[in-house]
Amino acid sequence: MIATQVVNGHSYQFNSLVELLGKASPKRSGDELAGCAASCETERAAAQAALAEVDLTTFLNEAIVPYESDEVTRLILDSHSADAFEPISHLSVGGFRDWLLEIAARPDASTTLAAVAPGITPEMAAAVSKIMRNSDLIAVGKACRVVTAFRTTLGLSGRLATRLQPNHPTDDLRGVAASLLDGLLLGQGDAVVGINPAGDSPQASADLLGLLDEVRQAYDIPMQSCVLSHLSTTIGLIEAGAPVDLVFQSIGGTQGTNTSFGVDLAMLREGLAAGQSLGRGTVGNNVMYFETGQGSSLSAGANLGAGGRPVDQQTLEARAYGLAREFSPLLVNTVVGFIGPEYLYDGKQIIRAGLEDHFCGKLLGLPMGVDVCYTNHAEADFDDLDTLLTVLAAAGVNFVITVPGADDVMLGYQSLSYHDALVIRHAMGLKPAPEFEAWLKRQGIADAYGTVRGLELGASRLRALAGAAS
C-alpha cells in the first residue's frame, strides 16, 4: 500500500501500512525511540488524513506483522468473523470513526458494538483510535459494555471495581495482611486481591494464595484472589492443589514479545484449561488475568513488522488484546505508566495511552482495567493520576489498581491510593461490584445506599485478619 497526502502545500508519501500507522500515532517517546514516529506535526497530520482514507478491508489483506512468522497474527486473522464484520465492511477508517460515534449515541449501543467486536481486528481498532480525540475515546469506550464474572460480576453499568494490591518487598504474610486489611476497610478488592510476588518461588506464591483463601473463607468475602506468578508457576501450583482462583500472565502483541515473557499460545491454552478445571467461580468462570502495556515489544526487541519495519507501540498493544480475547479473561489490565519515560514520556502521553488502551480493549470485547500509575523518572505527578482516573471513570473503565497511600513499596512506583477510588466512586456515583457491595454493607463499610465510606480499624471485626489487637 502506498498513500500520498498533501498538507499545507507539502506532499507526504507513506510507503506501507506499517509506516502509515506509526506516523499517524499521536506523539510518544517510544515510537520516536523505535524510529517509526512522524518527523513533525505536519507529517503526523498528513498521515492521519491518509489513514482515514484506508478501507477497513485493507487490514484483512495486509498483515502488519507477517502471518507466516507470528502466531499472534495467525490467531487474529484465523479467528476473524466475516459475519460480524459485514455491517462495517464498506467503511474506511475515517468512516468507521463516524460510525462508532453515531452508534455510541444510541440507546442500544452496547449490543451493536458487542455484535460487531469479533469482526474488528486489533489493527482496525488501533487505526481508528489514532484519528480519535480523547473525548471520542471516552464516548465509544463508555458505550462498550463487557461483563465478566468469577465470584463477583464486573463491568456492569454504574460500577467501578478495584484490584487491591497489597504488595510487600519480601512477601511477608503479616505485612501483606496489614495492607489487605487497610484496603478492605476502604472498600477495595472487588475486581481481585492481587499480589505481585517479590520472587518467583512457588512456595512463596503458595503461601500467599493460602493466606488470601483463608481470609476469604473466614470472612465470607465474595472476592477472587491472584498471585501474579509466571504462568508455568501457576500451572504447577494448580497441579499441587494450591487454592488458585485466577491464572495470571503478562502478554504482548507479537510472538517474540511473548517468547520474552516465556509463554506461547499453547501454554496459555494449557493455563486456561487448568484454571477452568478447578471450577472455583461462583457467579462465573472467567479465570484469566492478563497484563499488558505499550512499549513491551520494543523493550523485548520484538517490535518489527512487515518489511522489517518497526510497528508503533499502540498498534502492538492492541494486538495483545487480540491475543487476550481468545481466552475470555476476567480482567485485562494495561499497566500504562509503569514502563517509563522512554515509552511514555510525560503525563500527557500516559493519559492519552490509558484512554487508547481502554478504548481498543473494550472495542475488541475485553474487560479492560487500567493501572493508573507513573514512575519517578517520568514527567508526571499525582495530578496526572487524578486526571487519568477521572477520564477513565467517565469512559466506564471496569477496574483500576489501588495500593496503600498510592505508594507500591515492592515495585517502587506510584499507583492510585485506596482513597482515590473512594473519591471517584463518590464523585461519579459509581458503586462496587454488586456481590462485593452487599458484603461491604453487611460489614458496615458501605452505607445502606451502597456508598463506601470506609470503616475505622477499631470498629471492625476484620482487624483480626491481620492480627491487630481488639
Next chain:
Amino acid sequence: MSTLAPGSGRNPDPWAPLRTTTQARIGLGRAGMSLPTAAVLELQASLAVARDAVHLPLDVDALLSGLAGLGLGTPIVLTSQAGDRSTYLRRPDLGRLPASLDGLPNDGWDVGFVIADGLSSKAVAEHAVATLRALVAALDPELRVAPPVVITQARVAAGDQIGQAMGVGTVFVLIGERPGLSVADSLGVYLTHNPIPGRTDAERNCISNIHPPQGLGYAAAAATAVNLLRGAQELGRSGVDLKDTSGMGEIKDSLD
C-alpha cells in the same frame, strides 16, 4: 467520619503494631473520603525528593576528589551521547554509548570500574566512593585494576563499550538506581565479564539496593561482588548461569 490522622489526639494509633510489618502507607486515616492533609503533604515531599534525585546533575569534581584517595590511578571522565537529562530519559540507546572513546588507555587489566550517574546522582554522590573503597579492599591483590572511569548521562551498557576499549576482563558499573518514594539514593553494581557492545541484561549480574544504613551495606555488597567476580572468571561468563551464593544476582531491567 474522621478528619484527623490516626493516632492524633489522646488515643494511641491502633495501626501502630501493623506498621511494624510493612513499609506500606497503611492506616492513613481519612478526610471525608480523601487522604488527610498530613498524608498528602508527606507523599508530595517524598515525590519531590525522588524527582529531584532524578534530575540533580552529578557533582563530578566532588566525586573525583573522593576517588583520588583510593589509589586506583587518575580517573577518566566521559559523557554519554545523551546530551542532556531530557534526552537521556527518552533515549536509553544514547545513554548506552560514550560520546567518545578516544584516548582511553588499554592495558589488559583484569578488572575495571565505571561509575555512572544513572537515574540517581544522589546515590553516586553518597555511596559510590565508599562502595568502591570496599570493593578494592575485598579484591584479590594479585588482580590488575584499571583507572576508574566516570561517565554522566549513562546507562549500564556504557560499561561494555568502555570495558572493551580499555581491554578490561570484567567491568563493574556502579550506577544510581531509579528513585522510589521511600529511597532516592540507592546504588546498584552490575558485573559484566568480557564486556563487549551488544551484551544483554541476561549476561550481567546485579547487586542492588546499596544504601546503608537501611539498604545493603558496602562490605556486604563488596563481598558478593568479589564472589561473583571469582565465579565469572572460573565460568568464563557472567549472567543468568552465574549464581551468587547470597541470592542477590537478579537483574533489574529499569537501568539496562
